[in-house]
Amino acid sequence: EQQLTTAQLLLGKKVLVTAGPTREQVDPVRFFTNHSTGKMGYAVAKQAAKLGAEVTLISGPTNLSTPKGVHRINVQSAQEMYEQVMRHFEQQDIIIKSAAVADYRPKQTYDNKMKKTGGPLVMEMERTPDILKTIGEQKTSQYVVGFAAESTDVLHYGEQKLKKKNLDAIVINNIQEQGAGFGGETNKVIYLTAVGERIDFPLQSKEDVALHILQRIALQLKDDRR
Ligand code: CTP
Numbered sequence: 001e002q003q004l005t006t007a008q009l010l011l012g013k014k015v016l017v018t019a020g021p022t023r024e025q026v027d028p029v030r031f032f033t034n035h036s037t038g039k040m041g042y043a044v045a046k047q048a049a050k051l052g053a054e055v056t057l058i059s060g061p062t063n064l065s066t067p068k069g070v071h072r073i074n075v076q077s078a079q080e081m082y083e084q085v086m087r088h089f090e091q092q093d094i095i096i097k098s099a100a101v102a103d104y105r106p107k108q109t110y111d112n113k114m115k116k117t118g119g120p121l122v123m124e125m126e127r128t129p130d131i132l133k134t135i136g137e138q139k140t141s142q143y144v145v146g147f148a149a150e151s152t153d154v155l156h157y158g159e160q161k162l163k164k165k166n167l168d169a170i171v172i173n174n175i176q177e178q179g180a181g182f183g184g185e186t187n188k189v190i191y192l193t194a195v196g197e198r199i200d201f202p203l204q205s206k207e208d209v210a211l212h213i214l215q216r217i218a219l220q221l222k223d224d225r226r
Pocket residue numbers: 078097098099100101102103128129130131132133145146147148149161
């Protein structure tokens with residue numbers, strides 16, 4: 001009976017997940033990116049689908065296969081991710097932003113391959129749009145969950161992002177901690193909500209982290225509707 005309840009936890013819910021890194025183009029052969037593999041976000045998408053949700057996964061470049069039953073949209077840059085998220089976010093019940101979005105992109109992109117010169121290169125970078133912050137500002141009834149990868153003052157920065165981006169919850173992970181870095185199979189996270197809950201999850205597989213986060217979200221949504 002316990003299993004039946006779990007299986008239906010997100011039935012009929014629309015869930016939007018973002019995952020992976022973004023690529024910020026310099027010229028036809030070069031780009032800026034980061035170490036995100038997309039595993040955490042794909043685990044969230046997979047578990048949400050298993051819990052009965054209708055899942056849209058907006059993904060930067062990864063080597064991962066699309067989880068069963070998940071509708072996947074591929075993007076490259078932060079700008080493309082922003083556009084796809086904005087196009088889809090209104091009809092969602094839950095938005096989970098685990099993507100590692102580049103904060104900066106080259107101010108100029110070159111149509112032809114850049115040639116080296118004798119001296120050093122200085123490249124001007126500009127800010128990308130903050131997708132999560134925009135959703136936080138525009139959300140109506142959507143439950144919005146962010147991720148934060150921090151290496152110092154983990155709780156402080158996590159709480160700050162929760163407030164600043166008007167989130168309902170944030171998943172904080174300390175990338176310095178054993179088993180919580182990029183690319184691994186495991187993660188150790190702290191879950192904070194806007195209503196003041198704090199849950200310290202033990203080190204566990206990314207799939208279990210995903211399941212437990214989704215269970216918390218489902219419980220909160222049920223609470224909100226009472
Ligand atoms: N995020 C986003 N758009 C951006 C940058 C970040 O949507 N341009 C989202 C990430 O997907 C994540 C959350 O914001 O869910 C936190 O990302 P993080 O990089 O930890 O925080 P930033 O706000 O970018 O702050 P900083 O990198 O300076 O710590």
